[in-house]
Amino acid sequence: xxxxxxxxxxxxxxxxxxxxxxxxxxxxxxxxxxxxxxxxxxxxxxxxxxxxxxxxxxxxxxxxxxxxxxxxxxxxxxxxxxxxxxxxxxxxxxxxxxxxxxxxxxxxxxxxxxxxxxxxxxxxxxxxxxxxxxxxxxxxxxxxxxxxxxxxxxxxxxxxxxxxxxxxxxxxxxxxxxxxxxxxxxxxxxxxxxxxxxxxxxxxxxxxxxxxxxxxxxxxxxxxxxxx
Amino acid sequence: xxxxxxxxxxxxxxxxxxxxxxxxxxxxxxxxxxxxxxxxxxxxxxxxxxxxxxxxxxxxxxxxxxxxxxxxxxxxxxxxxxxxxxxxxxxxxxxxxxxxxxxxxxxxxxxxxxxxxxxxxxxxxxxxxxxxxxxxxxxxxxxxxxxxxxxxxxxxxxxxxxxxxxxxxxxxxxxxxxxxxxxxxxxxxxxxxxxxxxxxxxxxxxxxxxxxxxxxxxxxxxxxxxxxxxxxxxxxxxxxxxxxxxxxxxxxxxxxxxxxxxxxxxxxxxxxxxxxxxxxxxxxxxxxxxxxxxxxxxxxxxxxxxxxxxxxxxxxxxxxxxxxxxxxxxxxxxxxxxxxxxxxxxxxxxxx
Numbered sequence: 085x086x087x088x089x090x091x092x093x094x095x096x097x098x099x100x101x102x103x104x105x106x107x108x109x110x111x112x113x114x115x116x117x118x119x120x121x122x123x124x125x126x127x128x129x130x131x132x133x134x135x136x137x138x139x140x141x142x143x144x145x146x147x148x149x150x151x152x153x154x155x156x157x158x159x160x161x162x163x164x165x166x167x168x169x170x171x172x173x174x175x176x177x178x179x180x181x182x183x184x185x186x187x188x189x190x191x192x193x194x195x196x197x198x199x200x201x202x203x204x205x206x207x208x209x210x211x212x213x214x215x216x217x218x219x220x221x222x223x224x225x226x227x228x229x230x231x232x233x234x235x236x237x238x239x240x241x242x243x244x245x246x247x248x249x250x251x252x253x254x255x256x257x258x259x260x261x262x263x264x265x266x267x268x269x270x271x272x273x274x275x276x277x278x279x280x281x282x283x284x285x286x287x288x289x290x291x292x293x294x295x296x297x298x299x300x301x302x303x304x305x306x307x308x309x310x311x312x
Numbered sequence: 313x314x315x316x317x318x319x320x321x322x323x324x325x326x327x328x329x330x331x332x333x334x335x336x337x338x339x340x341x342x343x344x345x346x347x348x349x350x351x352x353x354x355x356x357x358x359x360x361x362x363x364x365x366x367x368x369x370x371x372x373x374x375x376x377x378x379x380x381x382x383x384x385x386x387x388x389x390x391x392x393x394x395x396x397x398x399x400x401x402x403x404x405x406x407x408x409x410x411x412x413x414x415x416x417x418x419x420x421x422x423x424x425x426x427x428x429x430x431x432x433x434x435x436x437x438x439x440x441x442x443x444x445x446x447x448x449x450x451x452x453x454x455x456x457x458x459x460x461x462x463x464x465x466x467x468x469x470x471x472x473x474x475x476x477x478x479x480x481x482x483x484x485x486x487x488x489x490x491x492x493x494x495x496x497x498x499x500x501x502x503x504x505x506x507x508x509x510x511x512x513x514x515x516x517x518x519x520x521x522x523x524x525x526x527x528x529x530x531x532x533x534x535x536x537x538x539x540x541x542x543x544x545x546x547x548x549x550x551x552x553x554x555x556x557x558x559x560x561x562x563x564x565x566x567x568x569x570x571x572x573x574x575x576x577x578x579x580x581x582x583x584x585x586x587x588x589x590x591x592x593x594x595x596x597x598x599x600x601x602x603x604x605x606x607x608x609x610x611x612x613x614x615x616x617x618x619x620x621x622x623x624x625x626x627x628x629x630x631x632x633x634x635x636x637x638x639x640x641x642x643x644x645x646x647x648x649x650x651x652x653x654x655x656x657x658x659x660x661x662x663x664x
Contacts, residue, residue, distance in 0.1 A: 117539030119524070120548060120569040140570060147545045152570075175536075 090154055098154040104189045105145070105153075105182075114181040118146045124170035124179050136163035138170040138179030145182055158197040161186045194287030206292055209285065214299055216272050217261035221247060270307045273300035316402055316420040316660050317341050319653045322394055322596060325353020326639050327631025328425035329376040330646030331653075336385035338654040343387045343417055344380055345394060345408060347592060351377050354427055354632075355639060360458035362639060363499045364533045366506065397422075397599050401626030402660045420660065421626045421653035422600065424610060425646060426592035428632035431482025431490070431585040439553040440478065440583060447472075447561055448554060448581045450481075451500050463508050465580050467559065471512050472579030476563050477501040478551045479521040483586030492607050494586030495636040498525045501584045502534040502544070509542040518545045518576070520565055549574065554581060586636070593633040600627055609635040620649040628653050 090098075105111065124138040125131045131138070141160065144152045161183050170179040190198040202209070212218050226237040239246055248256050254263040276282045277300060286293040319335045321328050324346035335342040350357060352373055359369050380386045389408060396407035404419050430452055433442035442448050446467040457463050465472050479501060483494040498521065505517045519538075524546065526535040538544040551565040560577040567574040589597075589608050597604050602622045605611040610629045613621050620628045628649035631642035 117536055119535075119539075119546070143569065146539065146543075147547075148543055 090151075090158065093154065095150065098150045101157060101189055101193060102148070102150050102153050104193075105185050108185045108188075110181060110185060114178040114185070115142065115145055116175045116177055118142045118175065118177065121174065124173055124177075127169040127172055129167060129169065130163050130165050134163040136160055138164070138183070141182060141186075142173075142177050142179045157186055157190055158195060161190060162198070162201040188284070191284045191288055199288055202288060206289060209289075210292060210296065213272075213276055213282070213285070213296055214269075215260050216264045216269055220257070220259050220261055222258045266307075270303055270309045273304055274309055276300065277304075316657045318343060318417075318419045319421050319423060319650065319657070320345065320404070320406055320417065320419040321423045321425060321650075323347075323353065323425035323427055323592065323631070323633070324351045324380070324388070325425060325427050325631060325642065326355060326373070326376065327427070327633075327637075327642040327646035327649075328353065328423070329373075329380055330643045331423045331425060331630055331650040332386045332388075333376065333379040333383070334647045334650035335654060336380075336383050338651065340654050340657065341385050341387065342380075342650075343389065343419065345389045345392045347391070347393050349391055351380070351388070351390075354429075358430075358452045358455055359500075360455045361503070361507070363496060363503045364530050366503060394596065394599055401656060404626065420657045421628070423620075423628045423630055423646075423649045423653055424593070424596045424600065424602065424622075424633055425630045425642075425649075426596050426633045427590050428587035428593070428636070429590040431494075431588055433481055433583050433585055435488065436481055436583075437485065437487045438481075438551065440481070440551070440581070441554050441556075442583060445554065445556055445561060445581075447579065448583065450583045450585045451497065451504065452585070454504055454582050458504070458507055461511075463511050463580075472515060474516045474576070474578045475505075475508055475518070475580045475582065476551070476576070476578045477505065477517075477519040477582045477584055478563075479519065479584045480550065481583040481585050482588070484522065490586065490588065490607070492636060493525055495525065496638045497584040497586055499530045499534055499638070501582070502526070502530075502538045504582065505538050505544040506534065506542050509538075509544065516545065517542070518547055518578075520547050520549060520551050520563075522548070522550055547574070587632055589633065596633070600624060602627060602629070605635070607635065609633065620645055620652055626653075626656055 120139060120143060122139055128138050130136045141156055144156055164180060164183045166180055168180040208218060211220065221243055224236060225240055229236055243258050247258055257263055282297060318341040321331045321342055321344045324344055328344060332342040332344040355362065356369055356373055361367060362369050362372055380388055392408050392410040394406060395409045395414065397404055399405045402420050404422060405416050406419060407414050407416050430450065433440060433450060440448055447465050449466065464470060479497060482488060483490055483492065501519055505519060508515060508517055524535060539546060547567050549566040549568040551563050553564045555562040557577060560579060561581055563576050563578050563581065565574050593610060596602065597610060602624055603611045610633050611623060612619055612629060612634055613623055620630055622629050630645040630649040631637055
């Protein structure tokens with residue numbers, strides 16, 4: 085039996101979210117049936133470190149256990165590293181793909197637990213969605229990466245110089261992982277907006293959404309790419 | 313040499329019917345003895361459809377019944393029992409009894425195809441309450457309803473919302489004394505779960521199992537089909553107890569792969585009862601002096617390489633009298649036993 089952690093959430097609400105997951109066009113090819121062999125867990129790096137099981141996610145969806153689904157939607161899906169090692173499933177399920185769908189539904193619906201799980205990633209989301217690159221060299225500060233050793237401090241002090249030593253010119257950056265073509269960035273903005281990805285962020289963090297929307301709208305207006 | 317031209321076949325289920333047809337195809341005479349008033353045996357009498365193809369039993373087996381009924385080489389004796397046997401290979405003198413009248417037939421060889429009986433759930437050592445609760449039934453009880461084209465809770469005559477199958481009832485249980493797997497119940501339960509979902513698409517169907525034994529094509533033909541197309545819930549973990557709660561049944565078990573105890577209210581529980589040697593099989597063991605193997609079924613020699621020869625020369629066994637068998641096994645054994653029976657008779661003729 086599922087825990088009573090989400091006993092205060094109406095079954096209808098849990099069912100609504102479950103139906104939203106099931107209605108995704110990818111669902112049919114991500115879930116056939118599960119005979120609980122455990123190969124996905126055996127292959128899963130996250131399962132070695134967290135109380136996390138791609139098998140249980142798949143089983144729960146296959147059994148259409150709405151209560152347990154809701155629990156996993158809140159507590160489990162962010163423990164997956166989305167490496168898709170689980171795709172070796174002999175029934176041809178994609179537990180990782182099912183988790184992708186569940187994450188999207190969790191984000192779109194602005195679940196409290198999702199906001200909490202992603203709170204620490206605000207800067208990364210901002211970086212990826214506005215620049216197309218994730219971890220930039222200037223993020224490599226000693227206090228943030230103590231496990232990288234004492235040379236991190238040394239490098240960060242003269243970062244600009246170190247970066248200019250690298251042969252490709254596109255890597256002479258500190259605030260970006262590499263130089264991104266303006267055209268590429270604008271196309272990316274258009275994609276975020278047209279696919280509704282930017283709207284998803286709105287459910288999660290309104291402030292972040294508004295900042296990014298402004299940047300994208302201004303850039304797109306300048307580029308004229310939307311009218312093309 | 314009339315006697316060496318005749319094979320006695322005891323039991324007219326799938327194995328016996330196929331044995332009689334094969335004997336006649338090979339140019340010998342068959343006497344087919346059936347204790348009941350109907351041909352076809354247990355599947356024909358008790359199952360609305362066959363596993364794994366879900367075809368209607370009467371329709372599917374019609375050609376087998378026709379092959380012996382309208383066959384001058386097959387002498388069908390209904391409502392007839394074997395009461396005694398003397399003699400040996402080439403010349404058995406077998407006493408048949410019908411309505412208190414005994415006759416003696418002289419035959420050259422014998423095929424015993426007296427089958428199995430379903431395990432009596434009153435003997436199970438869990439607490440499922442088959443004789444206590446109306447809504448706890450067996451696979452056979454479910455088939456009776458299917459024959460009428462319905463599935464309802466016996467207590468209310470209303471369709472159930474939640475149905476649970478419990479596997480391995482009477483099988484794989486040292487406490488009961490049946491250490492063997494009955495081989496077909498996983499398939500039958502899966503087949504029935506599909507049929508229930510076809511009749512009641514909004515019902516929830518659960519199958520509580522220890523291992524699913526879905527060998528060969530049954531895997532995707534019924535197991536995957538039930539899971540993927542009919543959303544049948546397979547839960548690894550066997551039910552320890554059923555308790556009546558209001559007008560529902562509380563099923564207690566462990567969901568072992570989810571790692572949690574499980575208590576669910578059900579409207580209908582179907583016990584997947586296994587196979588035991590039928591009374592007729594035990595009786596034939598005594599009359600024909602065929603030893604029983606350690607599980608109580610008729611013994612064969614040669615292990616996996618000779619599935620039909622008993623230790624008694626001239627006597628063969630086919631179907632579930634020799635242990636749990638599905639229909640395809642039974643039919644194959646029926647033909648093999650008939651071929652071997654005709655073979656020994658042919659050798660006798662050559663020796664004369």
